[in-house]
Amino acid sequence: MNDPINLANSGNTGVPASNLGLVLQRGGEELILEKVLDRFSVRLSSDIPPEQLSQLSWGTWQRSIPQARLEILTVAPNELDKAMSQARADQNVAFASHIYKLKDNPGTFVYLNDQITIQFADAVDAAKINALSLSFNLVQDKPVLGLPNTFVFLVSKQATENPIKIANQLQGIKEVLAAEPNILVRQETHYKPRDPLYPKQWYLNHNGSNQLAAGSHISVESAWDITRGVRSVVVAVVDDSFDLNHPDFQGSGKIVAPRDLKENDFLPLPDVEETSHGTACAGLAVAEENGKGIVGVAPGCALMPIRTTGFLDDESIEDIFNWAIEKGASVISCSWGASAVYFPLSLRQSAAITRAATKGRNGKGCVILFAAGNANRPISGTVFERNWPKNLLSGDTDWLSGFAVHADVLAISAANSLAKKSAYSNWGENIAVCAPSNNAPPGMWFQDQGFMETQPAIATTLSGLGMLTTDQLGAAGYDAGDFTSNFGGTSAATPVVAGVAALILSANPDLTAKQVRRILQETADKIVDTNPDPQLGLKEGTYDSNGHSQWFGYGKINAAKAVQAAQQMRAGTPTVTKQIKGRNDSKLGIPDNNRQGIKSAIAISEASLIQDIQITVNITHDFLGDLEIYVIAPNNQPVLLQNRTLGRRTNLQTTYTVRSHPALKQLLSISAKGNWQLQIIDYVPQDIGQLNSWELILSV
Secondary structure, eight states: OOOHHHHHTSOOOSSOGGGTTTEEEETTEEEEEEEEEEEEEEEESSOOOHHHHTTOSSSEEEEEEGGGTEEEEEOOGGGHHHHHHHHHHSTTEEEEEEEEEETTEEEEEEEEEEEEEEEEOTTOOHHHHHHHHHHTTEEEEEEOTTSTTEEEEEEOTTOSSOHHHHHHHHHTSTTEEEEEEEEEOBEEESOOOOSOOOSSOTTTOOOOBTTBOTTOSOOHHHHHTTOSOOTTSEEEEEESOOOTTSGGGOSTTOBOSOEETTTTBSOOOOOTTOOOHHHHHHHHHHOOOSSSSOOOSSTTSEEEEEEOOSBOOHHHHHHHHHHHHHTTOSEEEEOEEESSSEEOOOHHHHHHHHHHHHHTGGGTOOEEEEEOOSSSSBSEEEEEEOOOGGGOSOEEEEEEEHHHHOTTEEEEEEEOTTSSBOTTOOBOTTEEEEEEOOOOOOEEEETTTEEEEOSSOOOSOOOOOOEEEEOOSTTSSSSSSSEEEEEOSHHHHHHHHHHHHHHHHHHOTTOOHHHHHHHHHHTOBOOOBOSOOTTTOOOOBSOOTTSOBTTTBTOBOOHHHHHHHHHHTTSOOOOOOOEEEEEEOOOEEEOTTEEEEEEEEEEEOOOOBOSEEEEEEEEEESOGGGEEEEEEOTTOOEEEEEOSOOTTOOEEEEEEETTTOGGGGGGTTSBOOEEEEEEEEEOSSSOOEEEEEEEEEEEO
């Protein structure tokens, strides 16, 4: 191996020198940045009161980002370079940086802090890592749990370049598999309240009425005949704040491990003038059955309220999921996403979610749910945009919600009280299931424009009832009083599913997170909407041969069927009696930069239930970091075996087992019979390779 200091100076970055500071490496993708010309950020060496911040001479102080200790200042565009030079020369400034926007991703400010995540090749030892970090004036801070040979580094004041430029130079070194700066992007809450509707919880159970179609509820009463939830099952609701004084959150053992990451304390209460979105979400999931107020889907379960920082930097996401794991969360409900059109997850964010999904609940995994969003756009896909005010979006626009498409996340869409698609609900191939919510025009929140309805405007009347849930006590909140009947969005659908997941685990605590996912999907009702979307004219309300709809996922959740299925699975695990082996040695070229990829099949004729599974693959490729590898079971359930973390490696000969790769647990207890497929997808142009062989061993 060559001296990493020499490599660091080689300039072989893969990014043109002129663009080193304008390309953001993130989750295996390259995002193009543009500098914001009227503001910049600084981190001061010591805390300064707000009244002194307003007196800084380099610009006009606007706001603080406390968790990153950043202060945001604005200047006239022609004064930016001068102001930043003055700030950097000040002995009280530890760090000063440009603020960026993502190209073709309007209204999304990107803030830098002083962290870079670096994933090294397996053979790189501590001495080489130390030498490389010194050459860039980086200080090793901590390892990234769940990713081998991966560490967080701090950019010292001696560094002469910003974290983006340093990360791009590191990316060109062969010992480095990935290098990402930690960025901060504002969080978007997935709901904007609409007109008040009927004050009743139709979404739990109803017998039909005006604007209530048969089958639009979740049939929870039959589920409650089995369980109304137990305190040992803890639902973590991650949101802006929680009115914990509300009567529906009272009861012995109801609140578990509250956390306020914004104020860094243990009282996640709303600010004086804050409308508490979290209060409404928590009520839908777990409001206590106490003879007054409302009742949640899982009233007997406990609530872990976690208040977010309001930003989606790596540490904020790690803090959320680490707290949930350490304090015993069973289900994690997230009714928010990034205030960005296109937002892939970083290595650290993806690893934090995977760790919760695989290591939480003593290895059984936390059930993690994210709201799909309310823009009526794909959670991963392209839409031709037009008619936006000020031409905010125009032409073919790529949309991506990194949280919702994560392999260990259930992305939740919304259906209205007429059992049709909610007009705002985001959609796509990654939707897991849908749940009841309201109906309203689609929109999203942009940092510099505020809330905007997506275009074109919907001319038709949108029918459907709102969701009744808990609100802040008294005059604060969405409505005067202690409850609101105008809640909705995929924000409301998500905690409803979280409540059903909690009932499933109350009925059978031995289930893994993957098994809970499978139960939710396999017991869902196949609601159908043959009408065209009133905004885009799309028709995706039916199901493909795999039983999946882009609008509804695998269907609308049915609490009764789901809890009954969980209870039936409490019987002991059958003993493994034999192994079934299959192998395919046919070589297949992997098409370059092709989202369809290749599929190689192995046919199994034995119909026994699977108790264990292992998959061995042999692949050669010029850059394995371009690839994702899936196994697809005969029931068309895909499982991600390998994400794009292999970097510059060129040979992959490895075996995936349930122990090494817990995602495979979701395939246990299904029939072995049918066609098993290995799918390989190359996401980046230029490098090519082939599948040499693969083997499947099933224990039944």
